Amino acid sequence: MLALLRSWLRRRRLERIRIPASTWRAAVAVLPLADRLNPTERDRLRDLATLFLHEKALEPAGGLELTPEMGLCIAAQACLPILNLGLDYYRGWSSVILYPEGFLARHEYTDPNGLVHSDHRPLIGEAWERGPVILSWADVAASAAEPGYNVVIHEMAHKLDMLTGEVNGLPPLHRNMPIQEWSRVFNDAYQRLCREVDRGLPTLLDPYAADSPGEFFAVISEAFFTAPDRVLTGYPEVYQQLQAFYRQDPLARQPLNEPLPAAPDLPGPAP
Ligand SMILES: [Zn+2]
Known part of the structure; x- marks a missing residue:
């Protein structure tokens, strides 16, 4: 009411x-x-x-x-x-x-x-x-x-994350989004990034995302809106989860006749 x-x-x-x-x-x-x-x-x-x-x-x-x-x-x-x-x-x-x-x-x-x-x-x-x-x-x-970075979106993602309490990378999911799926997808992606940072490998995201799961969610939200092709290329399952949570598909907004910006060369998933 x-x-x-x-x-x-x-x-x-x-x-x-x-x-x-x-x-x-x-x-x-x-x-x-x-x-x-x-x-x-x-x-x-x-x-x-x-x-x-x-x-x-x-x-x-x-x-x-x-x-x-x-x-x-x-x-x-x-x-x-x-x-x-x-x-x-x-x-x-x-x-x-x-x-x-x-x-x-x-x-x-x-x-x-x-x-x-x-x-x-x-x-x-x-x-x-x-x-x-x-x-x-x-x-x-x-x-x-700046593709891949956005200070405002980063802090707003923290605000969304805080709706469920502490900053831990888990915003309030919609009813049709199983929490186990979100946790599995984000945890796998976060662990992979941490391994890449630990080994000094090039990373698709700002290495600051390895600071904590909460920072990972904020940093990948920046990229989702400002360089969605990078997120879809490197973290397709995370892209799907963010698409469901934000109820937006930023990549679909890309005009068909415009080539996508080149993503950096990436290592394959770490073992
Ligand atoms: Zn932050």
């Missing part, structure tokens, strides 16, 4: 606050991610971005001068993963903090002897459970057109 009411209120609100068509066209013109969306998908992305900007506060930090174009750029990218899921998948948090460049974040960790340490690490993006998403504008802008 609440969801129905929220959906009705959002539709009413959209009639008043929808991003003007010319503003939207200018915003997505610099985003290759939006190039291949059909007109219906572009309209849906525009509506989601409008509501995203209405429901999430964009907060500048570190002396950043926030412009409306920055907000639009972030909202358009943030809403691509939920294009066919809906804005409720970003429930439970309300702000995006934007720094001009990479920022230092304090982290605590426990060493093998049980001692808790704290340090400050430079980051380009961070997502807090039930808290803000923090982004570096320089890196958002740089990765907006």
Whole structure:
């Protein structure tokens, strides 16, 4: 009932606050991610971005001068993963903090002897459970057109993962998606990447994905939307799982008369 009411209120609100068509066209013109969306998908992305900007506060930090174009750029990218899921998948948090460049974040960790340490690490993006998403504008802008990388999608994938609790690479699956199948496919792919990284072999994904299953899900989600051919080539079963979860097939958006970008030479699966 609440969801129905929220959906009705959002539709009413959209009639008043929808991003003007010319503003939207200018915003997505610099985003290759939006190039291949059909007109219906572009309209849906525009509506989601409008509501995203209405429901999430964009907060500048570190002396950043926030412009409306920055907000639009972030909202358009943030809403691509939920294009066919809906804005409720970003429930439970309300702000995006934007720094001009990479920022230092304090982290605590426990060493093998049980001692808790704290340090400050430079980051380009961070997502807090039930808290803000923090982004570096320089890196958002740089990765907006870079195949295989996207800082905004990475942090949004963490937000989706957090819907089921800890960041472990398991977002809330749909009813028709057996959890055992997701776990098997992702675990096999993650283990393979870890072996490749350990052996110093070339990897299809950013080696940072080997950091943990949660990072693997975020990194391969970046690639799913920005270089889907690489994911389908190297991780076909993961591609199918992501296609089912995001309810999107980014590769199908590739025009038939345009050759796919070349994937790097890859080693075969490690024994
Ligand atoms: Zn991450």
